[in-house]
Amino acid sequence: MTISPGAAASPPDTPPTPLLETTGLTQTFRLPTGAEVQAVSDVSFVLHRGETLGLVGESGCGKSTTVRTILQAPPPTAGTVTFGGIELTTTPPRQLRRLRRRMQLVFQDPHASMNPRWTVRDCIAEPLQVHRVGTSSSRNDRVHELMDLVGLDEGYLTSRPGSLSGGQCQRVAIARALALDPDLICFDEAVSALDVSIQAQILNLIARLRADLELTSIFIAHDLAVVKLVSDRIGVMYLGKLCEIGPAESLYRSPRHPYTKALLSAIPKPDPRHPDRLRRVNLRGELPSPTDPPSGCRFRTRCDRADERCSLDVPPLQTISPGHQVACHYPLSASAPVEMTPLPTRRANGVVGQSPTR
Amino acid sequence: MLDSTVPSIRSRARRLVGARIPVVVLAVLTAAAMVGPLFAPDSGSQDLRNARAGPLSPGHLLGTDGYGRDMLARTLEGARISIFVGVASVALCLLIGGTLGITAGYWKGRIDAGIMRVMDMVLAFPTLILALAIAAFLGPSLRNVVVAISFSTLPHYARLARATTMSITQRDFVSSSALLGAPHRHILWRHIAPNTVSPLLTYALLAIGMAIIVEASLSFLGLGVQPPTPSWGSMIAEGRPHLQGAPHVALVPGAFLFMVILSLNLLADSLRSGAPAAGLGR
Amino acid sequence: MHSSLSPSSVTDILEVDDLHVDFELPRGRLHAVRGASFSLGSGESLGIVGESGSGKSVTSRAIMGLLPATTARVKARTLRYGQHDLLDAPERVMRRLRGGEIAMIYQDPMRALNPIMRVGDQVAEAIRAHEPSLGRKELSTRVVGLLDAVRIPDANKRIRLYPHQLSGGMRQRIVIAMALAANPSILIADEPTTSLDVTVQAEILDLLGDLQEERGMGMILVTHDLGVAAWHTNRIMVMYAGRGVEHATTADLFEDMRMPYTRALFDSIPRVDMPPGSLLKSVEGRPVDPSNPPPGCAFRERCHLAVEICGTTAPPRRQVGSHWWDCWDDQEEKSVK
Numbered sequence: 001m002t003i004s005p006g007a008a009a010s011p012p013d014t015p016p017t018p019l020l021e022t023t024g025l026t027q028t029f030r031l032p033t034g035a036e037v038q039a040v041s042d043v044s045f046v047l048h049r050g051e052t053l054g055l056v057g058e059s060g061c062g063k064s065t066t067v068r069t070i071l072q073a074p075p076p077t078a079g080t081v082t083f084g085g086i087e088l089t090t091t092p093p094r095q096l097r098r099l100r101r102r103m104q105l106v107f108q109d110p111h112a113s114m115n116p117r118w119t120v121r122d123c124i125a126e127p128l129q130v131h132r133v134g135t136s137s138s139r140n141d142r143v144h145e146l147m148d149l150v151g152l153d154e155g156y157l158t159s160r161p162g163s164l165s166g167g168q169c170q171r172v173a174i175a176r177a178l179a180l181d182p183d184l185i186c187f188d189e190a191v192s193a194l195d196v197s198i199q200a201q202i203l204n205l206i207a208r209l210r211a212d213l214e215l216t217s218i219f220i221a222h223d224l225a226v227v228k229l230v231s232d233r234i235g236v237m238y239l240g241k242l243c244e245i246g247p248a249e250s251l252y253r254s255p256r257h258p259y260t261k262a263l264l265s266a267i268p269k270p271d272p273r274h275p276d277r278l279r280r281v282n283l284r285g286e287l288p289s290p291t292d293p294p295s296g297c298r299f300r301t302r303c304d305r306a307d308e309r310c311s312l313d314v315p316p317l318q319t320i321s322p323g324h325q326v327a328c329h330y331p332l333s334a335s336a337p338v339e340m341t342p343l344p345t346r347r348a349n350g351v352v353g354q355s356p357t358r
Numbered sequence: 359m360l361d362s363t364v365p366s367i368r369s370r371a372r373r374l375v376g377a378r379i380p381v382v383v384l385a386v387l388t389a390a391a392m393v394g395p396l397f398a399p400d401s402g403s404q405d406l407r408n409a410r411a412g413p414l415s416p417g418h419l420l421g422t423d424g425y426g427r428d429m430l431a432r433t434l435e436g437a438r439i440s441i442f443v444g445v446a447s448v449a450l451c452l453l454i455g456g457t458l459g460i461t462a463g464y465w466k467g468r469i470d471a472g473i474m475r476v477m478d479m480v481l482a483f484p485t486l487i488l489a490l491a492i493a494a495f496l497g498p499s500l501r502n503v504v505v506a507i508s509f510s511t512l513p514h515y516a517r518l519a520r521a522t523t524m525s526i527t528q529r530d531f532v533s534s535s536a537l538l539g540a541p542h543r544h545i546l547w548r549h550i551a552p553n554t555v556s557p558l559l560t561y562a563l564l565a566i567g568m569a570i571i572v573e574a575s576l577s578f579l580g581l582g583v584q585p586p587t588p589s590w591g592s593m594i595a596e597g598r599p600h601l602q603g604a605p606h607v608a609l610v611p612g613a614f615l616f617m618v619i620l621s622l623n624l625l626a627d628s629l630r631s632g633a634p635a636a637g638l639g640r
Numbered sequence: 641m642h643s644s645l646s647p648s649s650v651t652d653i654l655e656v657d658d659l660h661v662d663f664e665l666p667r668g669r670l671h672a673v674r675g676a677s678f679s680l681g682s683g684e685s686l687g688i689v690g691e692s693g694s695g696k697s698v699t700s701r702a703i704m705g706l707l708p709a710t711t712a713r714v715k716a717r718t719l720r721y722g723q724h725d726l727l728d729a730p731e732r733v734m735r736r737l738r739g740g741e742i743a744m745i746y747q748d749p750m751r752a753l754n755p756i757m758r759v760g761d762q763v764a765e766a767i768r769a770h771e772p773s774l775g776r777k778e779l780s781t782r783v784v785g786l787l788d789a790v791r792i793p794d795a796n797k798r799i800r801l802y803p804h805q806l807s808g809g810m811r812q813r814i815v816i817a818m819a820l821a822a823n824p825s826i827l828i829a830d831e832p833t834t835s836l837d838v839t840v841q842a843e844i845l846d847l848l849g850d851l852q853e854e855r856g857m858g859m860i861l862v863t864h865d866l867g868v869a870a871w872h873t874n875r876i877m878v879m880y881a882g883r884g885v886e887h888a889t890t891a892d893l894f895e896d897m898r899m900p901y902t903r904a905l906f907d908s909i910p911r912v913d914m915p916p917g918s919l920l921k922s923v924e925g926r927p928v929d930p931s932n933p934p935p936g937c938a939f940r941e942r943c944h945l946a947v948e949i950c951g952t953t954a955p956p957r958r959q960v961g962s963h964w965w966d967c968w969d970d971q972e973e974k975s976v977k
């Protein structure tokens with residue numbers, strides 16, 4: 001299944017070149033109990049150069065596994081991953097190792113992703129060393145350049161990761177990922193473990209780098225506001241399936257998949273006066289076990305629009321507007337935005353006007 | 359916020375003080391074993407007039423044994439044997455066991471199953487019995503004692519190295535390196551091996567004591583170093599018949615053995631409590 | 641300077657005045673809380689908001705008497721629950737208050753639950769701890785009743801499950817049920833939803849808000865997320881480097897943030913209505929080292945309004961009604977957003 005490039009995703013005068021394309025990406029794990037889990041199921045999307053795709057969804061939805069699978073760690077059990085015109089799933093290991101310099105991953109826990117015995121200099125220089133780029137003095141220059149790029153003082157070059165704060169450590173991780181000028185950087189919950197004010201610093205850094213270096217990236221986070229801030233397009237995942245994918249702005253303004261709507265309505269608004277304090281859409285029941293996902297549409301057990309068709313047919317990802325696709329038999333209409341009944345704000349004396357309905 | 363996992367300088371210092379006494383004991387003994395034979399009377403010369411003389415007798419600080427040989431000189435020479443066997447067997451184990459364990463832990467699967475099954479078979483025999491059997495089979499000699507001890511204690515090192523490797527392999531910095539495209543060689547040498555060293559060394563320190571005991575046991579049973587070369591084990595064996603009349607002949611090497619083992623254990627304990635900090639920085 | 645913080649219509653059941661908590665660590669003394677003051681009326685809900693290192697969790701633990709006696713030194717002008725002085729209360733009294741009168745729930749429900757015990761038995765144990773004479777039949781009715789109260793469907797079946805068989809949200813509900821077992825008059829929730837997914841977070845916050853209201857409990861919601869605090873609180877206190885730096889009714893606070901740190905914290909939060917690609921107004925630098933807090937205002941190095949006096953003398957507390965904040969800057973004229 002090929003997806004037409006989104007018009008909103010890139011300027012109209014330059015034809016967008018897909019950097020990455022996955023079709024039918026599937027990752028199946030076998031649990032020690034013998035049960036099989038389809039952590040990623042039939043995920044297809046295109047990522048253009050210079051574009052950032054955000055992946056959101058709740059824990060266990062397969063967004064991290066999707067990225068690891070794209071990076072062939074481990075390779076998918078089914079489907080294809082085309083990166084810069086090369087089919088990664090059939091690339092021999094030696095060649096794949098060489099290709100890895102063009103795709104990088106930034107991890108969630110910045111401290112765990114550095115060897116505690118190494119200095120910051122060693123950590124940033126490792127990719128250059130592994131791929132034998134330059135001489136030791138040119139590598140050193142590059143390390144200094146990278147430190148500057150991510151806003152780290154050179155005094156930290158000889159520090160060990162353990163003595164850095166989470167934010168500083170994540171800057172080192174980003175510098176390291178940038179060292180080889182990769183075509184693709186994946187951020188796997190890269191700001192989730194940071195404090196709010198530090199998270200803002202790192203998000204701004206990523207935004208600046210994205211603009212300056214024209215990065216192509218996949219950005220994973222469970223915080224939908226964070227993802228929207230850095231993404232051109234956003235994909236929403238539920239139980240290993242891509243439910244909806246589309247331009248960030250329009251997907252948030254008028255979600256077409258019932259799950260996207262529920263997810264968006266649950267975000268706590270940091271402002272009780274805000275007009276968008278949406279009436280929440282509560283999901284029925286609980287997340288089904290990934291070892292035994294519902295037949296047909298995987299979301300149907302919690303969806304109030306579900307009927308018999310949803311339990312029989314798996315809804316395919318269909319284009320409903322340019323660059324916007326949804327996998328639902330009964331998508332929400334674009335004209336009906338999320339209902340905007342403001343939540344009651346509590347009064348100081350403890351009297352509450354109205355309890356939110358559920 | 360209360361990051362109490364990072365040991366403070368003061369608590370490290372306290373640990374060092376705790377470790378200081380054993381360190382001094384071991385250092386003095388090692389130094390004495392190295393240079394002692396230059397000063398003490400020749401361990402082979404016999405002073406038959408003073409056979410089995412007690413400690414503090416003229417010319418013999420720790421007395422003499424049944425052949426009139428100076429106990430101090432023989433004990434110090436025995437210390438050389440013990441230290442050599444302890445260090446050599448442990449070094450051999452670290453090298454072979456460490457390599458086997460890292461290999462098994464890193465590659466997993468069939469390689470792991472193969473290596474670990476052999477190790478489990480070795481482990482099924484009691485260490486001392488196995489060492490005895492090997493020493494008896496190979497014939498008594500210093501080299502064979504080292505081989506026997508190494509072989510029978512190897513599985514412990516392999517298991518520890520494997521377990522450590524497996525936990526390090528799960529850490530993000532290893533996957534990060536692999537995702538950079540680093541070859542296995544790089545990951546093994548730069549990430550895995552350095553982080554396995556510190557737990558292995560801590561264990562090795564404890565194991566030196568165990569190796570010394572096994573050596574003493576083998577020598578006690580006559581399967582170790584052959585007379586007239588003195589070893590603590592064989593010295594205790596020689597003194598055993600005279601425990602009534604001249605207890606010092608057995609007690610002096612016994613006391614040295616006790617002191618060394620205790621010091622090594624204390625040292626290993628104090629290092630182990632600090633090992634996580636020195637090791638994985640968690 | 642504290643008693644006027646809450647409206648006079650409610651009686652304060654909890655009063656904390658000038659709370660200090662120091663930790664004696666091997667590497668030196670750590671000033672975790674350096675003068676926190678607030679009060680809580682019955683049936684009222686207070687949010688304590690701050691980043692890591694702000695002392696918000698230590699404050700809640702100090703109230704519960706849960707800090708390690710060997711390293712923590714707790715001082716306060718007043719630390720009072722009802723008629724009980726929590727500073728000098730003997731452990732016997734504290735044990736009765738904890739769980740009985742003041743209950744607490746934590747971030748990670750798995751750590752509060754015994755992994756090898758059925759959840760129903762754990763709830764039953766919590767009830768029995770305060771009502772030992774309850775008969776078996778009555779006890780099981782109460783367990784099911786509590787699980788219904790925390791909106792666990794099929795309570796009769798769920799009581800037989802072990803914690804690992806439940807989802808994160810269900811586990812947190814069990815922990816809440818256990819906290820409610822003795823009908824506490826104050827519930828302290830320390831980051832109750834941080835480990836949960838956003839849809840589950842919303843449900844748990846609603847549940848906590850409704851329970852607090854139905855039962856007339858006082859609630860202290862400790863969180864790093866202003867958005868979470870805005871949800872179900874009457875008042876919010878913002879903490880920075882061990883001090884309360886701003887306090888107001890929830891509506892007032894968002895209407896008019898006076899302390900620059902509160903503003904900075906608010907501006908740091910990405911919001912769904914921001915267009916993609918927009919930059920956040922972030923503050924540079926990082927929170928102060930709690931072992932060596934600077935003189936004057938702890939926030940001054942990151943503050944764009946800082947002047948010389950901020951570095952030498954602690955800022956004065958300014959107050960308008962129940963809204964107070966600590967700052968040298970006289971913002972009478974600048975309160976426009």
